[in-house]
Amino acid sequence: MLVGKVTETTRSIEVLWRSGLIPFPRIDEGLQSLLAMRKVGPFAAAVMNAARRRPHAVGLVDDRGPLTFKQLDLRSNALARAWAQRGVEPGTVLAALCRDHRGLVITMAAAGKLGARLVLMNTGFAKPQLADVAKREGVSVLVYDQEFTELLSAIPDDVQRYLAWVDTDDPLAEHKIPVLDELIASTDDRALSWPSRRGGFVLLTSGTTGTPKGAPRDHTSLFATAQFLDRIPLRAGESTYLGAPIFHGTGVSQFILSLALGCTVVMRRRFDPETTLKGVQDNRCTALVLVPTMLQRIVDLGPEVLGRYDTSSLRIIFVAGSALSPDLGNRATEAFGDVVHNLYGSTECAVATVATPEDWRRAPGTVGKPPVGCRVALFDKNGNRVTKPGETGRVFVGSGLSFQGYTDGRKKETIDGLLSTGDVGHFDEDGLLFIDGRDDEMIVSGGENVFPIEVENLLVERPDILEAAVIGVPDEDFGQRLKAIVVASPGADLDADTLKDYVKQNLARYKVPRDVEFVDKLPRNATGKVLRNQLA
Incomplete structure (x- = not known):
C-alpha cells in the first residue's frame, strides 16, 4: 500500500512538473503555491500565484475585454475588503448566480480570500430551485447578474444582494443594490491577511430529477490536479477558451487549472458556436472546453463556416x-484533427477516466482509462467485482478529488472505498471503459435488459436526425418498452416506420422503439443534459 502511494505521488509530481504547474527548479514557487492553496482554496490561490509569476500577462478575456492577472488579484482584494466591511467573514455562505464573466471570477477569488463558503448556482434554475438551494445551504450573501433579478423574489430579504453584471445604465437604482464594480473602485486593494479558516466551495448536481444536491469541495489538493493533467496536455502560459459554464464541474475544473498554469482564459456570457471559433482564432487558444451539445452546435456549422x-x-x-456519442466525436475529429479528449466523471467523484485522441481512434465512444490517482472498478448488483471484458457492471471510482457526502448529509454508495457514479459500463480487451447508461435508466422489456444510450447513439448517426433521446415507458405485455423522441434535421423526410426499420437492421429486435415521437427540440438544462423526467 505504502509503495503504491509513493509511486502515485512520484508520478503526480512528474505530471505537474511536465505541465509547468510546479516550476522546477523554483521549489520556493511551488511551496508558495501549496501554502496559498491551503489557506484560501483553489480560486484565490490560482489568481494570487499567477499574479506573482506573470503580473502583466493577460489572465482573462471576457465580453468587456482583457484583464491582467495583477488586475484580477487587486480587484479581488478590493472586493474582499468591501465585503469584510459589510460583515462577510470566514464561514459566511456566499452564492453566485452569474454567467461567465469577470464579476464571477473576481467574486470567486474574493470569497476565497475571506474564507467564505461559495455556492456556485446554476444559471438555468427556476425560482423554486434557487430558493430551495439557498435555504438548504444557508446562503446569507447572493451575487447575481441583473437578468436574474426576478428569480430572487423568493429569497428572504435579509440575504445581502450584490450585482455582478448590469445590463442598464441605472441598474435597480430604486432598490439600491450595490454593484461590484462600484465597490471595487471605492475600496483599498491592498493584500489581505490569511483568513482564520478556508471556506471551500459547493458544486451542485444537475438536478435533472429534482432539487440539485450540494457536493462540497472543502479540500483541494495540488497533487490531485494531476488527475486532469496526466492525460490532458494543458501547458503553462497558453490560452484556454472556456465554453462550458463555470458553475458546472467541467467548466470550474478547467478554469482553475488554466489560471493555475498562468494561461489566458477566454470566456463569453453566452455560448455561440461561431463566436467561439472566432475567440479561438483571435486568442490563439490551445484548449477549448465544452459540453457535448456545444461541440455538436460547432460541428453542425459545417465545413464552409468552420473553414472561415x-x-x-x-x-x-x-x-x-x-x-x-461516437458519431459526434468522429465528426469533431474529422473537422479539427486528433485533439478530442473525452473525460468521464461526475460532480461527486470529479475525474474517473479520460479518453485521449489515440484511445478514441482505436475505440470511438470510449471514455478511456483512469489517470494517475484514480481507480475504476465494476461491480454487479450483489457487490461482486466484474472483471470480464465486455461484461456490464456498475461503475465505482476512487479519486483524491471525490467528495465525502452531500451538504444535506446524504451519501453515495461505496464499495471497497470506491464511490458509485450511478452509471453502468464495461471494459474492452484493452482496458478502455465504455459507459452503457445510467443504472436507473436501464429497462427490462420482455425479460431483456436494454440501455437506451445504445439506441440513441445509433439514431444520431443518421444525417437526417439532429438529436434523439430514448426512454422506457410502461407496457402491459412486456413490462416496459422503448420510446424514441427525435429531432429531425431541417427538411428531412422521416417517419416512425423508417426509424424502426433502421434500428431493427442494426440492433436486436427487442431494442427497437415501439413508439417514435418527433419534436422541435429536446428539453435540456443549462449544461446540455437532457431532462428525462420531462420527456416522460
Whole structure:
C-alpha cells in the first residue's frame, strides 16, 4: 500500500512538473503555491500565484475585454475588503448566480480570500430551485447578474444582494443594490491577511430529477490536479477558451487549472458556436472546453463556416459533462484533427477516466482509462467485482478529488472505498471503459435488459436526425418498452416506420422503439443534459 502511494505521488509530481504547474527548479514557487492553496482554496490561490509569476500577462478575456492577472488579484482584494466591511467573514455562505464573466471570477477569488463558503448556482434554475438551494445551504450573501433579478423574489430579504453584471445604465437604482464594480473602485486593494479558516466551495448536481444536491469541495489538493493533467496536455502560459459554464464541474475544473498554469482564459456570457471559433482564432487558444451539445452546435456549422476561422492552434478539445456519442466525436475529429479528449466523471467523484485522441481512434465512444490517482472498478448488483471484458457492471471510482457526502448529509454508495457514479459500463480487451447508461435508466422489456444510450447513439448517426433521446415507458405485455423522441434535421423526410426499420437492421429486435415521437427540440438544462423526467 505504502509503495503504491509513493509511486502515485512520484508520478503526480512528474505530471505537474511536465505541465509547468510546479516550476522546477523554483521549489520556493511551488511551496508558495501549496501554502496559498491551503489557506484560501483553489480560486484565490490560482489568481494570487499567477499574479506573482506573470503580473502583466493577460489572465482573462471576457465580453468587456482583457484583464491582467495583477488586475484580477487587486480587484479581488478590493472586493474582499468591501465585503469584510459589510460583515462577510470566514464561514459566511456566499452564492453566485452569474454567467461567465469577470464579476464571477473576481467574486470567486474574493470569497476565497475571506474564507467564505461559495455556492456556485446554476444559471438555468427556476425560482423554486434557487430558493430551495439557498435555504438548504444557508446562503446569507447572493451575487447575481441583473437578468436574474426576478428569480430572487423568493429569497428572504435579509440575504445581502450584490450585482455582478448590469445590463442598464441605472441598474435597480430604486432598490439600491450595490454593484461590484462600484465597490471595487471605492475600496483599498491592498493584500489581505490569511483568513482564520478556508471556506471551500459547493458544486451542485444537475438536478435533472429534482432539487440539485450540494457536493462540497472543502479540500483541494495540488497533487490531485494531476488527475486532469496526466492525460490532458494543458501547458503553462497558453490560452484556454472556456465554453462550458463555470458553475458546472467541467467548466470550474478547467478554469482553475488554466489560471493555475498562468494561461489566458477566454470566456463569453453566452455560448455561440461561431463566436467561439472566432475567440479561438483571435486568442490563439490551445484548449477549448465544452459540453457535448456545444461541440455538436460547432460541428453542425459545417465545413464552409468552420473553414472561415483558423483553429490550427488547438491542441485540445476537452469534452465532459454528458455522453459524447461516437458519431459526434468522429465528426469533431474529422473537422479539427486528433485533439478530442473525452473525460468521464461526475460532480461527486470529479475525474474517473479520460479518453485521449489515440484511445478514441482505436475505440470511438470510449471514455478511456483512469489517470494517475484514480481507480475504476465494476461491480454487479450483489457487490461482486466484474472483471470480464465486455461484461456490464456498475461503475465505482476512487479519486483524491471525490467528495465525502452531500451538504444535506446524504451519501453515495461505496464499495471497497470506491464511490458509485450511478452509471453502468464495461471494459474492452484493452482496458478502455465504455459507459452503457445510467443504472436507473436501464429497462427490462420482455425479460431483456436494454440501455437506451445504445439506441440513441445509433439514431444520431443518421444525417437526417439532429438529436434523439430514448426512454422506457410502461407496457402491459412486456413490462416496459422503448420510446424514441427525435429531432429531425431541417427538411428531412422521416417517419416512425423508417426509424424502426433502421434500428431493427442494426440492433436486436427487442431494442427497437415501439413508439417514435418527433419534436422541435429536446428539453435540456443549462449544461446540455437532457431532462428525462420531462420527456416522460
